[in-house]
Amino acid sequence: MSLRNENRKHLEGLCRKFRQDLIKLLHGIQTGHPGGSLSSAEIMTTLYYEKLNVNAKNAKDENRDRFILGKGHAAPMLYLILADLGFFPKEDLVTLRQLDSHLQGHPSAKTTNGIELSTGPLGLGLPAGLGIALAAKLDKKDYTTYVLMGDGELQEGIVWEAVMSASKFKADNLIVIIDNNGVQLDGTLEEIMPMGDIGAKWAAFGWNVLHIDGHDVGAISDAVDTAKTLKGKPTVIVARTVKGKGVSFMEGKSAWHGKPIGKDEYVTAMSELEVAL
Amino acid sequence: MTAVKRAIRDVYGDTLAQLGSENKNIIALDADVGSSSKSIVFGKAFPERYFNVGIAEANMVAMAAGFATTGKIPFANTFAAFMVLRAGDPVRSLIAYTNLNVKLAGTYAGLSDSYDGASHHSIADIAFMRSMPNMTVISISDPVEAELATRAAASYMGPVYLRLSRAEAPVIFDKKTYDYKIGKGVTLVDGSDLTIVATGYMLVKALEAAELLAKKGISARVVNIHTIKPIDRELLVECARQTGAIVTVEEHNVFGGLGSAVAEVLAMHQPVPIEIVGIEDTFAESGDYEKLLGKYGLQAANVVARAEKVVKRKK
């Protein structure tokens, strides 16, 4: 069922707020990854507020949906969402990346409530997610496992080992979303390592492939609904996004993958985000 | 030691580019961290000899092995953690096994990529690299060593692991007088009550500790072991014999690193009390670098405490 207009507005409002909070947070601590956090705002927000069956009050419910952030460096965006949903106090957010905080630079399942899997080293989220999805089948549970991946992350060989395995084991309860922002750390994918037609590659391994605008909350919601109806094969949603989305000088720039935000940059970014959307 | 600081990785990148202009056989590879490792400096100067393979470390290192079989001198660059953990198989099965002339530059070693957290820290790389037959393992302590070690690695025939820090490090050595030789330890401070054996960024902490100990009336010798393998056995035995006690200091798990290497040598050739200062077999966490070093027991004060302990253990 498509998103109702008010839900769409609500999600868009949340994304705007999360973007502002993200810039504030990362400017405050002078470390962390703005680009890939901003590009995944709509994807993670739509999943957490519309799709995932998760509940902060019962975070370890064995029937919960599982969300795995393969591109672990987008942790700040995930933390903003988890705090908003009550997985941990919002006051914790300012301790991000500081000594003695449970909020690690990359998600840590050992320390932070709501984190399903420790990630950071790229490429490990998908195979681990596949293990979770196959366990659901063994246990006859109907939860869905979601893995959010970067497009540069797809360059790791282990990703294709997992793509192959998910297909063989018919993991139709596994949904992968690719944050296809076209940019990695050192430059654009085109410059560093072109991935060509990403959808065609996954299709060749036997996956269902959906293409959407990754900043359109309605499209994200619809694609997830469609994916859930597709049986017999895993589904990948290739979400076209813009790295650094919402902050003009960060958009499409690999330089903003993991750069500290300066004072003037902070002011400009915030003023753009005030009026955005 | 001067107050002048330079980022070790900047010096490394500049040196690599300089080497590239001196020797056409030198090529460089990176796995999408060229702007962090600074291999990009080489890449800008010699785009046709620079191969950024994307986020694919194992592929990069296996490619480097192939290059080496044709007489090229490849420098492969990535974070130390991923050099060992992702590219471990080609490091062993292609490079170490056949003794190929590949240089493996592992940047962001130890806790130096402090804010990224335990997922990016590298506290097992020395243990892995040291247990690869044929591998030379070099750890870099200051900007001067960054240049000299990179040059030495380039002219050395055989596989070399260069352990590089993300940190801005104070200049310890004088480039004009430093006779840098692979496999040769360096005594920086003389002393008679114990020897502090340090490597990498921990050398600064060792020097600081020696000063603090002097104020307490304890005379500490300070030795820099920049080449962890092959280790300078002669120097270590001499220090053990003359000072009768050893404290090792490294930004690595206490298992399998410098401390282990020193203990292996001395247990067989000159047994004396040894204290191993390092990360106590635990994952660290995100945080400010110096604070992190404090919490995980790698500041000068920790070295001082262990030095006092080891001196008491002397008979």
Ligand SMILES: Cc1ncc(C[n+]2csc(CCOP(=O)(O)OP(=O)(O)O)c2C)c(N)n1
């Ligand atoms: C195995 C591994 N190699 C290298 C890195 C360093 N690294 C962190 S993020 C990144 C680029 C990621 O690009 P992409 O997957 O496209 O993420 P996004 O654009 O969404 O930020 C790199 C190379 C890493 N975290 N893990």
Ligand SMILES: [Mg+2]
């Ligand atoms: Mg990307």
